[in-house]
Amino acid sequence: MRIGFGYDVHKLVENRKLILGGVDVTFEKGLLGHSDADVLVHAVMDSILGALALGDIGKHFPDTDNKYKDISSIYLLSQVYELMEEAGYTIGNIDVTVAAQRPKLAPYIEEMRKNIANTLHTSIDNINVKATTTEWLGFEGREEGISSYSVCMLKKENN
Numbered sequence: 001m002r003i004g005f006g007y008d009v010h011k012l013v014e015n016r017k018l019i020l021g022g023v024d025v026t027f028e029k030g031l032l033g034h035s036d037a038d039v040l041v042h043a044v045m046d047s048i049l050g051a052l053a054l055g056d057i058g059k060h061f062p063d064t065d066n067k068y069k070d071i072s073s074i075y076l077l078s079q080v081y082e083l084m085e086e087a088g089y090t091i092g093n094i095d096v097t098v099a100a101q102r103p104k105l106a107p108y109i110e111e112m113r114k115n116i117a118n119t120l121h122t123s124i125d126n127i128n129v130k131a132t133t134t135e136w137l138g139f140e141g142r143e144e145g146i147s148s149y150s151v152c153m154l155k156k157e158n159n
């Protein structure tokens, strides 16, 4: 078994879609990034890469490479799944927290869990997604950005 942790932040700006957990969330602002800036999925990917001791997403999908411009982070997660499978691991469980003052994410959580579970070829019961405000404190509270934290446990087949 291996444990991993991931953390990411993206800035909220106008005229961008808000994609979180592969879901198009209705909001007046979206996250800025080279990819679709899905900060939740980025934290999940970094936790898996961390558990595998394979570095981070910037190493595998550099933001200097035009092929990743506006790319779906769920697609990048499928690439991380391939690396995990090659290393002989499967998902034990993943627990993610998104810190966002707004919008209310509760209505989207089940779809996010489904997207992540399907992409990682695991049961939805192994994927937990939580949202918290920061009580109007800090950059998330001022709605300048959204952050995400993820921990994961990976299991080796037959172990």
Ligand SMILES: Nc1ccn([C@@H]2O[C@H](COP(=O)(O)O)[C@@H](O)[C@H]2O)c(=O)n1
Binding pocket: 099, 100, 101, 102, 103, 104, 105, 106, 107, 131, 132, 133, 134, 135
């Ligand atoms: N963007 C968010 C933030 C929170 N929630 C849900 O509301 C609950 C209360 O949030 P607190 O920050 O006051 O603890 C939280 O447990 C989430 O269920 C949300 O849906 N979207």
Ligand SMILES: C[C@@]1(CO)OP(=O)(O)OP(=O)(O)OC[C@H]1O
Binding pocket: 008, 009, 032, 033, 034, 035, 036, 037, 038, 042, 057, 058, 059, 060, 061, 062, 063, 064, 068, 069
């Ligand atoms: C996801 C990548 C893809 O180029 O771009 P960004 O959307 O800028 O996201 P970041 O969290 O800065 O991680 C770097 C990149 O891997």
